[in-house]
Amino acid sequence: MKLLYSIHKYDVFMTIWLLNVKMHGSLAKFSRYVSRTGDGQLYLLIIGLLYWQQGLHSPLLQAILLGFLVERPIYFVLKNSLKRNRPAAALQNFRSVITPSDQFSFPSGHTSAAFMMATLIGYFFPVLMLPLYGWAAMIGFSRVVLGVHFPTDILVGVILGISTALFSLGYSI
Template sequence: MDGNNMLKKVAQIDEQLFLTLFNCKSPSWLKVIAFGLSKSGDGGLYLLICGAVWWLSNNEPYQLLPVTLLLGFAIERPIYFLAKNRFARVRPCDCLVTNAYIVPSDKFSLPSGHSAAAFLVAMILSHFFPEYTWLLFGWASGVAISRVVLGVHFPADIMLGAVVGSSCAIFSLALVVPE
């Protein structure tokens, strides 16, 4: 199988998985949960976390958390915008289905910015608060999956977003947090 055929096969699997997760017959409670998770990844929560940790913490290592998050986003956002415009993948709600549950903020889907941001935040917070690792990555996964359930991303979009966000978090932690 040559490279083009393999990419077509991956795209077909991605579309089938999308159609399985984005189901018009999904119960309304699932859509409500997906909407709430998606909203939690819009960005306001990240600013609140940075501000609260900085304001409430007298412990010097915790004061590195906002700096690490800000650096992580300073690295992630340009990568995200460059990749989004380079790949220029049309969203599933614009090419595969016509009834997404939310209106996306832009026209391209790869990578998922919500997924990148959620995994960046989960990875960095897990470093500072390891006792909440499962909760944080559960939330980040929920944010990512919600984007498929709501009809605005393919599964590959959220997977690449998770990789981008996690990688930027690891790099940011390596630069800011002393060993």
């Protein structure tokens, strides 16, 4: 219990510090745009383009579909069984910049999906790996800036996304 309390204290400290940084207003505006790239429409576009170009025989398409078939249920079970409140519900006098799509914060679904996609696409196109991981990291960071996640929500999202991508690659290729 003491470890969980220490982690929570760290999360609260980092969240409040970030939201009190002088440039938070500019970061929040930029973060809205970055966060939207992880809402899911981009993933559907990539899936559609892969299907249109290569059909179901595309190894990348197969890896993405398997990845989401594994990642989304794990994410859903973790989020709805652990039921960690979002910063706005956990902290007094705190308001998020945006309204989240659901009640709980742990883990970050935006981050897990972004890191899964970055890992999968980067595997097939290695020259894109660093920019993709940079984009995925910005999505995770944006979720904290927007006040809808704590830093450890993002960390677990990274682990979940990369793990499911590696699992998917192991079974689809």
